[in-house]
Amino acid sequence: MGKQRLQQVADEIQRVIGEVIQYELKDPRVGFATVTGVDVSADIQRATVRISIMGEPEQQTETMEGLQRARGFIRKRVAEEMSHMRFTPELRFIHDTSLDYSLRIQEVLREVEQERLENPPKLDEEDG
DSSP states (O other): OOHHHHHHHHHHHHHHHHHIIIIIOOOTTOOSEEEEEEEEOTTSSEEEEEEEEOSOHHHHHHHHHHHHHTHHHHHHHHHHHTTTSSOOOEEEEEEOOHHHHHHHHHHHHHHHHHHHHHSOOOOOOOOO
């Protein structure tokens, strides 16, 4: 299957799963989760779903557990929404921490800038 077609399939799976998480899952463990990306294997047998989760580490763990438990339901909904496909891939959820990482970098940069403003560098004064 062509690379462009695989990307279209991945994008459609991402859309469907995002809607299922947002509107259909009733598991109270699933907090604020966003599908940040989907990678589909070349044979469309497997899809790795990257999930970004807001909240404390315990909440993030509970959300991942809730998603793992709902994996069959989510896969069924993907199959229903994408009935034109011959196969529905097995779903594998992974916690995407790249957003947390980028937010932490922004926080550190803000702290450095604030410190620089509070303690500006001193220039050597020369008579001359």
